[in-house]
Amino acid sequence: MNVILVSSSLAKTRSITLNGWQISLLLLLLFGTMLGAAFTMQYSLVRFAPESLGDGMRTFLSKVQSAEQQKQQSYLHSSLDAMAARVGQMQAQMQRLDALGARLAKLTGMKPEEFKFDQMPAQGGPLVTLPVQEMSVSNLDHQLNGLIKAVNDRSDKLLALETMLLQNQLSRKLLPSIPPINEGFYSSNFGWRLDPFTGQNAMHEGVDYMVQTGTAIRASAGGVVAYSDRHPQYGNMVEIDHGNDIITRYAHASRLLVKVGQVVRRGEKVAEVGNTGRSTGSHLHFEVRYKGSAQNPVRFLEKAAG
Numbered sequence: 001m002n003v004i005l006v007s008s009s010l011a012k013t014r015s016i017t018l019n020g021w022q023i024s025l026l027l028l029l030l031f032g033t034m035l036g037a038a039f040t041m042q043y044s045l046v047r048f049a050p051e052s053l054g055d056g057m058r059t060f061l062s063k064v065q066s067a068e069q070q071k072q073q074s075y076l077h078s079s080l081d082a083m084a085a086r087v088g089q090m091q092a093q094m095q096r097l098d099a100l101g102a103r104l105a106k107l108t109g110m111k112p113e114e115f116k117f118d119q120m121p122a123q124g125g126p127l128v129t130l131p132v133q134e135m136s137v138s139n140l141d142h143q144l145n146g147l148i149k150a151v152n153d154r155s156d157k158l159l160a161l162e163t164m165l166l167q168n169q170l171s172r173k174l175l176p177s178i179p180p181i182n183e184g185f186y187s188s189n190f191g192w193r194l195d196p197f198t199g200q201n202a203m204h205e206g207v208d209y210m211v212q213t214g215t216a217i218r219a220s221a222g223g224v225v226a227y228s229d230r231h232p233q234y235g236n237m238v239e240i241d242h243g244n245d246i247i248t249r250y251a252h253a254s255r256l257l258v259k260v261g262q263v264v265r266r267g268e269k270v271a272e273v274g275n276t277g278r279s280t281g282s283h284l285h286f287e288v289r290y291k292g293s294a295q296n297p298v299r300f301l302e303k304a305a306g
Contacts, residue, residue, distance in 0.1 A: 086144045093151045100158050104165065174242045176220035176300050178267060180250060180286050181209040187283060190296040196280050205294035206249070206287035213282045215273040217250050220286075220301070225262045225270070234285065235277020238270050245292075251285040252276050 187210035195202040219240055226247065227239035234251035238258060241247050254274020264270055275282045288297045 083141060083144060086148060090148055090151060093155060097151070097155055097158065100155070104158065174221055174223065174244070175246065176242070176248055176288050176297065178218070178220055179301065180217050180220050181211055181215065181284055183211060183215070185210060190298065197278070206285050207297050209284040209286065211273050211282065211284065213254050213272070213274050216269045217253060217271040217273060217284055219264045219266055219268050219270050220248050222266045223264060225258045225260050225264060228256050228258050228260050231277060233278045235279060236271065236274060240264060240270070245290055247289050249287040249289070251287070252279045252283060
């Protein structure tokens, strides 16, 4: 399309060549100008001369306004539904955190009445008012998203803490943590002593519990039975492997109640006290060994109990 410009003040004519997209842009600009003028005229009529509007125009404007209000109401309802769903997710997360908190309190030995996770904490204090800040739907949605992320982060960290506590508790159960005899007293401690048979100074690699024959011998920790048979010096003996190169021995028994390869729990009865092997009377000889070396059972039990 060629446009020729003719002016009386110019000696020559000028021509402008417009291609397809330039013509389209010009038409679009013209249409926008006309549409803006129409809206401006409509606003002026409604704002400054409402009494001059006809019934048809009033009906049209009323429909436009009603449609806009319905659109806003629909947007508001959809936003509230989305926020309600997020609040439901947070409530479910809080229930899981309450249950997790109760388990952690139990693992750490806290009393149930010290932390009541199913009740709101007591609050109080003087009233201090602050200027009210307007809260938009977008701002509230942003804060809810941030709060959900924070709750999920706390949940992950508490679950990691629970795992560590459970591992620690499991490790303690695999350590010699309870005495193998519930009664009686030490008749011979760990360390150097005069041997009851030779009278010479000799190392005693365990502790002796002086109790009656038939008294229950219980596993000091959980583990796997590595030996359950008669020994030339220990007599009837049970040896339990607790892992991490730790074993316990229970010697001079009158009766063995477990077999090799059997898994036993802490406190489970494994034998009965007797007077077998190299022994001068009814008693239990109890040993704790780490990497094959004898350890003082008393110190070991105190460390595990602490």
